[in-house]
Every structure is written in structure tokens, then in C-alpha cells.
Amino acid sequence: MKYIFFIILLSFFFNSIYSQIDTININNTYDTSQTIYTYTPSQSIYGVRINGSVVLNDYYSLVRVILVKSDSSELLIYEAYPWLYSKDTISFSNAGDETYYLEALDTTYIKIEIVNADISISTILFDTTYNSNIPALRTQYISDLRQNKIDSINNNIQTDTLLWLAGDNDVAQMSFYDKKKIFSNDSILNNQFNTFGFEYYSGGIFSKIGVSLPIYGQK
Numbered sequence: 001m002k003y004i005f006f007i008i009l010l011s012f013f014f015n016s017i018y019s020q021i022d023t024i025n026i027n028n029t030y031d032t033s034q035t036i037y038t039y040t041p042s043q044s045i046y047g048v049r050i051n052g053s054v055v056l057n058d059y060y061s062l063v064r065v066i067l068v069k070s071d072s073s074e075l076l077i078y079e080a081y082p083w084l085y086s087k088d089t090i091s092f093s094n095a096g097d098e099t100y101y102l103e104a105l106d107t108t109y110i111k112i113e114i115v116n117a118d119i120s121i122s123t124i125l126f127d128t129t130y131n132s133n134i135p136a137l138r139t140q141y142i143s144d145l146r147q148n149k150i151d152s153i154n155n156n157i158q159t160d161t162l163l164w165l166a167g168d169n170d171v172a173q174m175s176f177y178d179k180k181k182i183f184s185n186d187s188i189l190n191n192q193f194n195t196f197g198f199e200y201y202s203g204g205i206f207s208k209i210g211v212s213l214p215i216y217g218q219k
Contacts, residue, residue, distance in 0.1 A: 022126040026052075029120040030112055037124060038109040045105040046134060047127030049096040052120045054080045056088050059208065061117040062194045066176075067099050070107045075099050076176035077110070080117070083153045083197035083208075094125070097145060098176055101131075101138035115194060146172060153197045167202030174199075 022041075030036065039045075054063050065077040078095040094100070112119060131137065146168065153166040171179065184193050196208040 020127070020129045022128060024124040024126070026121045026124060029118055031114060031118045033111070033113045035109055035111045036121065039126065040107050041126065041128070043128050044130070045108070045126050046102050046129055046131065047096060047125070048075075048077060048099040048102065048105070048108075048110075049094045049125040049127070050077055051093050051095070051122045051125070053089065053091045054120075055118040056080060056082055056085070056090070057116045057118075058082075060115060060194070062113065062115040063117045063119045064113040065095075065119070065121070066111050066113065067105075068109050068111060069105065074177045074180065075102075080119075081194065081196065083156050084149060085152070086156055086159065098142065100141050101134045102127075103134055103138075113193075150200055153200055162204075162207055164204030164206045165202050166197060166200035169200070169202055171199045 024037065024039075026036065028036070048067055050065060056063070059082050062079075062081045064079045067075045067077050069075065075098040077099050078092060078097060080090055080092075110124065150166045150168060150172070157164060157166065171182070174182075179195075179199055180193050183195055183199070198206060
């Protein structure tokens with residue numbers, strides 16, 4: 001196990017050194033949902049990341065940056081809502097939730113979904129470097145990021161003295177696109193697919209500020 005982890009770290013190190021990055025300057029601020037960039041590369045893309053900052057205006061704020069593939073499926077580049085952060089203004093660098101490592105992406109566009117928030121994007125980074133260890137690197141990266149989100153949500157739950165607990169589960173492990181298929185059909189949670197962290201629910205009485213929601217699937 002230690003040997004495998006060492007190989008992943010070594011691959012990450014060399015990939016970082018020799019990566020070929022196409023940097024696209026955006027330098028724009030958005031407060032409404034829209035498509036922000038369409039990209040038709042001359043070569044395959046193996047990573048998409050963004051730099052910028054977000055302002056969350058209240059407990060119902062939501063920001064997502066989404067990569068849409070040529071088959072119309074979606075990958076999450078970045079998301080922000082109050083349960084993930086303990087402050088209203090967040091800066092991020094090299095964000096790529098499901099897109100930090102990719103297996104050969106050709107044509108794509110990037111859109112944002114916003115609810116009562118602002119996002120400033122300075123640059124979009126397209127990594128065109130092939131790496132044979134991308135599947136393992138991607139799995140490890142997504143797993144670590146998921147745990148970081150769970151830890152952050154639990155910290156905020158404790159701060160607000162709520163009665164539920166976040167943890168890893170089958171829904172949390174789903175891709176963003178699969179989660180969207182579930183929650184976008186739920187009349188309670190269908191606000192730009194804003195779950196208020198519910199996909200990480202593992203026990204207790206789930207609630208967001210001022211409102212208790214039923215356990216998903218409970219009638």
C-alpha cells in the first residue's frame with residue numbers, strides 16, 4: 001500500500017514538473033448562470049483547472065463551475081456554498097474537483113451556476129500533458145477532496161450547533177453528474193441542485209439554517 005502511494009506521489013511530482021499548460025485569461029466577474037468559455041483544442045486535454053474567488057451573500061448562496069463534455073455529460077470543476085466554507089469570501093487556486101486529472105477530453109465548454117453569489121475567474125488552465133497514471137491519480141485526488149469537504153462540513157455543523165453529521169456514503173461517492181440526476185428531480189432540493197451538504201448526510205436530524213428537511217427518500 002505504501003509503495004502504491006509512493007508511486008502516485010512520484011507521478012504527481014513529475015507530472016507537475018513536465019505539464020504543458022495552456023493558460024486562458026478570463027479576468028471577469030459573474031453573478032448569473034451562463035456559459036463562460038467554449039474550447040476546441042488542437043490536442044487532447046488531460047486536466048482543466050481554474051483560479052479565482054467567490055463571494056457568498058447568504059446561507060442559500062451557491063456557485064458551481066461545470067465542464068460540459070461533447071456527449072453533454074458534466075464534470076464539476078469547482079463548487080462553493082456556506083456549508084463548505086466558514087467565511088463569505090473564498091479564493092481558490094488550481095481548482096478542479098473532477099477535472100484536475102482527465103482521460104483525453106477533446107471539445108468542451110464551461111458554464112457556471114449561481115444563486116445569490118458572485119464568482120471572479122482570473123484564468124482557466126488546460127493541461128495537455130499525457131500521463132499513464134491518470135486513472136490512479138484522479139481516483140486518489142477525488143477521494144482526498146471528498147474527505148476534505150466532509151471535514152469542512154462537520155466543522156461548520158459544530159459551529160452552528162446543528163444535529164446531524166456528515167460522512168462518506170454511496171451518494172457522496174457518486175459523480176457530480178449522477179448526483180444531479182437524483183437531486184434535480186427532488187422538489188424540495190431543486191434549487192440549482194443545492195443540497196446544502198445533504199449528499200454527505202450520515203446521521204442525525206438534517207437541517208439547514210431555519211429549515212428541517214426529510215431524509216432523502218422518506219415519504
